[in-house]
Amino acid sequence: MAGEAFGQATDRLVVDVWSDVMCPFCYMGDTLLAQALEKFPHASGVDIRYHSYLLMPHLSDDDAPVSPTELLSAKHGLPREQAQAMNDQVTERARQIGLDYRLDQAQAVATRTAHQLSHFAAAHGKQHELVQQLFKAYFTDGLNVADHQVLADLAAEVGLDRAAALAALESGEFADAVEADIQQAHEYGIQGVPFFVFGGKYAVSGAQPVDAFLQALDTSWAETVGTPADAASAGAGR
């Protein structure tokens, strides 16, 4: 069942991530975690699972796409210039870690359907690739990530069956899985994203520098899986 239980397999470390497609720090967090994993010696033993979270739950599938700057301005009563300045700051943070944000082209939409596609991809072992494609589609390519045809194209780009993806979206096959993730986030008291849970025990809130993610990986790996080196040295000492 989606979201019901998290944590570790017996010999692997599971990292559960709650995020939203339109969340700028989620894309950064995912990128920074990936950079940390490149430095983590046990990266091949780490599984990452993405869970759905809605930053803009009031948006519906029937809403027309809107500029994120306009949305930010309207939602918080900010002058457009101030909203633009905030987005410019986010864009600069993204640039510093190698991401190309083009928020002037982005189309803010409801993301429930995109999350359904993430679950579809998970069922076919392609969730991480698909999540990365979704982020890029929204933040860089200015695509409408609520459009079923766009989503099906993204699925195909990561090697998923386009027709099957489209059918899953049309049928709402994974709608309940999305809602279950959202409900569980609420039950866990998650109020902001990205939110990372390592080994079902340790949590990190927000996008963090690479070193912080490495620390979280080290700590949770040692507790949930341990290292062959540790075992070998322990045995040698007996």
Next chain:
Amino acid sequence: MTSSNVIADPAPVVDSPAEKTTEAVDAAASPAPTSPFQLLPTGEAFGVCDLDGACS
């Protein structure tokens, strides 16, 4: 099948909910008092987006 059970069989989150300590909790990043997770202390975060859509 969902993202939650694709890779590994479900397992309890924690055998006994971890207690949050002042050392372990980053107060600024604490999601809620009911969180079953132990928040790791971190340095300056890049940022987080809240439910109202505000990112900081």
